[in-house]
Amino acid sequence: MTQETRVLYNDTCPVCRFEIDVYRRRAQAEGLPIRFDALDRAGDWGLTPDQAARSLHVWQDGRVLAGMAAFRALWATMPRWRWLARVTGWPVIRPLADLAYEHVAAPILYRAHLRRQRP
Template structure:
Protein backbone atom coordinates (compact mmCIF):
# COMPACT_ATOMS: atom_id res chain seq x y z
CA UNK A 1 0.00 0.00 0.00
CA UNK A 2 1.07 3.56 -0.54
CA UNK A 3 2.02 6.12 2.03
CA UNK A 4 3.63 5.49 5.40
CA UNK A 5 1.58 2.58 6.60
CA UNK A 6 2.87 0.76 9.63
CA UNK A 7 2.17 -2.91 10.13
CA UNK A 8 -0.75 -2.12 12.43
CA UNK A 9 -1.74 1.13 10.75
CA UNK A 10 -5.06 2.16 9.37
CA UNK A 11 -5.59 2.85 5.66
CA UNK A 12 -8.30 5.05 4.19
CA UNK A 13 -9.64 4.70 0.64
CA UNK A 14 -11.46 7.86 -0.45
CA UNK A 15 -12.43 9.80 -3.55
CA UNK A 16 -9.93 12.65 -3.98
CA UNK A 17 -11.92 13.92 -6.98
CA UNK A 18 -14.89 14.65 -4.72
CA UNK A 19 -14.42 18.18 -3.31
CA UNK A 20 -16.35 17.43 -0.10
CA UNK A 21 -14.53 14.12 0.44
CA UNK A 22 -11.15 15.67 -0.26
CA UNK A 23 -11.86 18.62 2.08
CA UNK A 24 -12.73 16.33 4.98
CA UNK A 25 -9.97 13.79 4.38
CA UNK A 26 -7.37 16.56 3.97
CA UNK A 27 -8.21 17.67 7.54
CA UNK A 28 -7.75 14.13 8.81
CA UNK A 29 -4.51 13.72 6.88
CA UNK A 30 -3.05 16.93 8.36
CA UNK A 31 -4.04 15.88 11.87
CA UNK A 32 -2.63 12.36 11.54
CA UNK A 33 0.61 13.60 9.98
CA UNK A 34 1.07 16.27 12.64
CA UNK A 35 0.45 13.72 15.41
CA UNK A 36 2.61 11.06 13.74
CA UNK A 37 -0.25 8.56 13.61
CA UNK A 38 0.02 5.38 11.51
CA UNK A 39 -2.77 6.30 9.11
CA UNK A 40 -2.36 6.26 5.33
CA UNK A 41 -4.64 7.62 2.65
CA UNK A 42 -5.27 6.16 -0.80
CA UNK A 43 -7.14 7.90 -3.62
CA UNK A 44 -9.62 5.49 -5.21
CA UNK A 45 -8.78 7.11 -8.57
CA UNK A 46 -5.13 6.06 -8.31
CA UNK A 47 -3.28 2.78 -8.64
CA UNK A 48 -3.63 2.06 -4.90
CA UNK A 49 -7.28 1.06 -5.34
CA UNK A 50 -6.21 -2.18 -7.04
CA UNK A 51 -4.52 -3.22 -3.79
CA UNK A 52 -7.87 -2.91 -2.02
CA UNK A 53 -9.65 -5.33 -4.34
CA UNK A 54 -12.66 -3.00 -4.61
CA UNK A 55 -14.12 -1.99 -7.97
CA UNK A 56 -13.95 1.76 -8.73
CA UNK A 57 -17.72 2.23 -8.68
CA UNK A 58 -18.13 0.42 -5.35
CA UNK A 59 -15.22 2.38 -3.88
CA UNK A 60 -16.81 5.68 -4.96
CA UNK A 61 -20.08 4.88 -3.18
CA UNK A 62 -18.71 5.06 0.38
CA UNK A 63 -15.63 5.60 2.51
CA UNK A 64 -13.50 2.49 3.10
CA UNK A 65 -11.01 1.86 5.89
CA UNK A 66 -8.70 -1.10 6.36
CA UNK A 67 -7.49 -1.96 9.82
CA UNK A 68 -5.39 -5.10 10.07
CA UNK A 69 -7.13 -7.61 7.83
CA UNK A 70 -10.58 -6.04 8.21
CA UNK A 71 -12.12 -3.65 5.69
CA UNK A 72 -14.91 -1.39 6.95
CA UNK A 73 -17.10 0.85 4.84
CA UNK A 74 -19.61 3.62 5.40
CA UNK A 75 -20.20 5.01 8.88
CA UNK A 76 -18.25 2.19 10.61
CA UNK A 77 -15.24 3.28 8.54
CA UNK A 78 -15.57 6.82 9.90
CA UNK A 79 -15.81 5.47 13.45
CA UNK A 80 -12.60 3.46 12.99
CA UNK A 81 -10.79 6.48 11.51
CA UNK A 82 -12.00 8.83 14.25
CA UNK A 83 -10.96 6.33 16.94
CA UNK A 84 -7.36 6.55 15.65
CA UNK A 85 -7.19 10.33 16.07
CA UNK A 86 -6.99 11.78 19.60
CA UNK A 87 -8.92 14.91 18.62
CA UNK A 88 -11.76 12.83 17.10
CA UNK A 89 -12.05 10.01 19.65
CA UNK A 90 -14.97 11.79 21.26
CA UNK A 91 -16.84 11.56 17.93
CA UNK A 92 -16.03 7.84 17.68
CA UNK A 93 -17.33 7.24 21.21
CA UNK A 94 -20.54 9.22 20.69
CA UNK A 95 -21.08 7.93 17.15
CA UNK A 96 -20.57 4.37 18.38
CA UNK A 97 -23.41 4.52 20.89
CA UNK A 98 -26.15 2.09 19.78
CA UNK A 99 -28.93 4.56 18.90
CA UNK A 100 -26.63 7.18 17.47
CA UNK A 101 -24.69 4.62 15.43
CA UNK A 102 -27.93 3.35 13.90
CA UNK A 103 -29.29 6.79 13.04
CA UNK A 104 -25.97 8.20 11.81
CA UNK A 105 -25.37 5.07 9.72
CA UNK A 106 -28.85 5.38 8.21
CA UNK A 107 -28.26 9.06 7.36
CA UNK A 108 -24.88 8.28 5.78
CA UNK A 109 -26.22 5.30 3.82
CA UNK A 110 -29.49 6.89 2.67
CA UNK A 111 -28.60 10.57 2.29
CA UNK A 112 -24.91 11.52 2.56
CA UNK A 113 -23.23 8.79 0.55
CA UNK A 114 -25.86 8.74 -2.25
CA UNK A 115 -25.62 12.52 -2.67
CA UNK A 116 -21.83 12.43 -2.86
CA UNK A 117 -21.95 9.48 -5.27
CA UNK A 118 -24.46 11.26 -7.53
CA UNK A 119 -22.17 14.27 -7.61
CA UNK A 120 -19.26 11.98 -8.49
CA UNK A 121 -21.23 10.47 -11.39
CA UNK A 122 -22.12 13.97 -12.70
CA UNK A 123 -18.42 14.95 -12.65
CA UNK A 124 -17.58 11.76 -14.56
CA UNK A 125 -20.26 12.46 -17.20
CA UNK A 126 -19.08 16.05 -17.68
CA UNK A 127 -15.50 14.87 -18.09
CA UNK A 128 -16.53 12.19 -20.60
CA UNK A 129 -18.10 14.73 -22.78
Protein backbone atom coordinates in the same frame (compact mmCIF):
# COMPACT_ATOMS: atom_id res chain seq x y z
CA MET B 1 -0.87 2.32 18.12
CA THR B 2 1.65 0.51 15.97
CA GLN B 3 -0.39 -0.96 13.14
CA GLU B 4 -1.12 1.16 10.11
CA THR B 5 -4.64 2.23 9.30
CA ARG B 6 -5.38 2.79 5.62
CA VAL B 7 -8.10 5.03 4.24
CA LEU B 8 -9.52 4.72 0.72
CA TYR B 9 -11.44 7.80 -0.32
CA ASN B 10 -12.80 9.55 -3.38
CA ASP B 11 -10.14 12.12 -4.20
CA THR B 12 -12.26 13.47 -7.07
CA CYS B 13 -14.97 14.59 -4.63
CA PRO B 14 -14.32 18.12 -3.30
CA VAL B 15 -16.22 17.42 -0.06
CA CYS B 16 -14.42 14.11 0.51
CA ARG B 17 -11.03 15.59 -0.36
CA PHE B 18 -11.56 18.53 2.02
CA GLU B 19 -12.51 16.24 4.90
CA ILE B 20 -9.68 13.78 4.26
CA ASP B 21 -7.18 16.65 4.03
CA VAL B 22 -8.22 17.67 7.55
CA TYR B 23 -7.60 14.12 8.79
CA ARG B 24 -4.33 13.84 6.85
CA ARG B 25 -2.92 17.05 8.30
CA ARG B 26 -3.87 15.97 11.82
CA ALA B 27 -2.42 12.50 11.34
CA GLN B 28 0.85 13.95 10.01
CA ALA B 29 1.06 16.51 12.83
CA GLU B 30 0.58 13.78 15.43
CA GLY B 31 2.73 11.17 13.70
CA LEU B 32 -0.15 8.72 13.39
CA PRO B 33 0.35 5.62 11.21
CA ILE B 34 -2.48 6.39 8.80
CA ARG B 35 -2.11 6.10 5.04
CA PHE B 36 -4.55 7.75 2.66
CA ASP B 37 -5.22 6.11 -0.71
CA ALA B 38 -7.08 7.73 -3.59
CA LEU B 39 -9.52 5.95 -5.92
CA ASP B 40 -6.73 4.89 -8.27
CA ARG B 41 -5.59 2.48 -5.53
CA ALA B 42 -9.00 0.76 -5.26
CA GLY B 43 -7.65 -2.34 -7.01
CA ASP B 44 -5.14 -2.81 -4.19
CA TRP B 45 -8.15 -3.08 -1.89
CA GLY B 46 -9.96 -5.59 -4.09
CA LEU B 47 -12.47 -2.94 -5.16
CA THR B 48 -13.27 -1.22 -8.41
CA PRO B 49 -12.99 2.58 -8.43
CA ASP B 50 -16.80 2.70 -8.73
CA GLN B 51 -17.26 0.53 -5.63
CA ALA B 52 -14.73 2.63 -3.75
CA ALA B 53 -16.44 5.89 -4.77
CA ARG B 54 -19.69 4.83 -3.11
CA SER B 55 -18.40 5.28 0.46
CA LEU B 56 -15.35 5.74 2.62
CA HIS B 57 -13.33 2.55 3.23
CA VAL B 58 -10.84 1.90 6.02
CA TRP B 59 -8.49 -1.05 6.35
CA GLN B 60 -7.69 -1.78 9.95
CA ASP B 61 -6.65 -4.92 11.82
CA GLY B 62 -6.80 -7.00 8.64
CA ARG B 63 -10.34 -6.08 7.63
CA VAL B 64 -11.97 -3.55 5.37
CA LEU B 65 -14.75 -1.41 6.82
CA ALA B 66 -17.07 0.81 4.82
CA GLY B 67 -19.44 3.69 5.55
CA MET B 68 -19.91 4.88 9.12
CA ALA B 69 -18.02 1.86 10.47
CA ALA B 70 -15.03 3.14 8.47
CA PHE B 71 -15.43 6.66 9.83
CA ARG B 72 -15.69 5.34 13.41
CA ALA B 73 -12.53 3.24 12.92
CA LEU B 74 -10.65 6.24 11.50
CA TRP B 75 -11.85 8.63 14.19
CA ALA B 76 -10.96 6.12 16.93
CA THR B 77 -7.30 6.22 15.78
CA MET B 78 -7.13 10.01 16.03
CA PRO B 79 -6.94 11.50 19.54
CA ARG B 80 -8.93 14.67 18.79
CA TRP B 81 -11.66 12.70 16.96
CA ARG B 82 -12.14 9.74 19.34
CA TRP B 83 -15.11 11.43 20.99
CA LEU B 84 -16.95 11.38 17.64
CA ALA B 85 -16.25 7.66 17.21
CA ARG B 86 -17.72 7.06 20.67
CA VAL B 87 -20.78 9.29 20.20
CA THR B 88 -21.68 7.87 16.78
CA GLY B 89 -21.29 4.40 18.26
CA TRP B 90 -23.84 4.91 21.04
CA PRO B 91 -26.79 2.52 20.71
CA VAL B 92 -29.35 5.26 19.94
CA ILE B 93 -27.06 7.34 17.70
CA ARG B 94 -25.36 4.53 15.77
CA PRO B 95 -28.35 3.40 13.66
CA LEU B 96 -29.31 7.01 12.94
CA ALA B 97 -25.78 7.95 11.90
CA ASP B 98 -25.50 4.81 9.76
CA LEU B 99 -28.86 5.54 8.13
CA ALA B 100 -28.00 9.19 7.47
CA TYR B 101 -24.68 8.29 5.86
CA GLU B 102 -25.81 5.23 3.88
CA HIS B 103 -29.12 6.63 2.62
CA VAL B 104 -28.48 10.38 2.43
CA ALA B 105 -24.86 11.56 2.44
CA ALA B 106 -23.17 8.72 0.53
CA PRO B 107 -25.78 8.56 -2.27
CA ILE B 108 -25.68 12.33 -2.75
CA LEU B 109 -21.89 12.34 -2.92
CA TYR B 110 -21.88 9.32 -5.25
CA ARG B 111 -24.39 10.92 -7.66
CA ALA B 112 -22.24 14.07 -7.72
CA HIS B 113 -19.24 11.82 -8.45
CA LEU B 114 -21.07 10.28 -11.41
CA ARG B 115 -21.93 13.75 -12.75
CA ARG B 116 -18.25 14.77 -12.53
CA GLN B 117 -17.27 11.65 -14.50
CA ARG B 118 -19.47 12.52 -17.48
CA PRO B 119 -17.62 13.87 -20.53
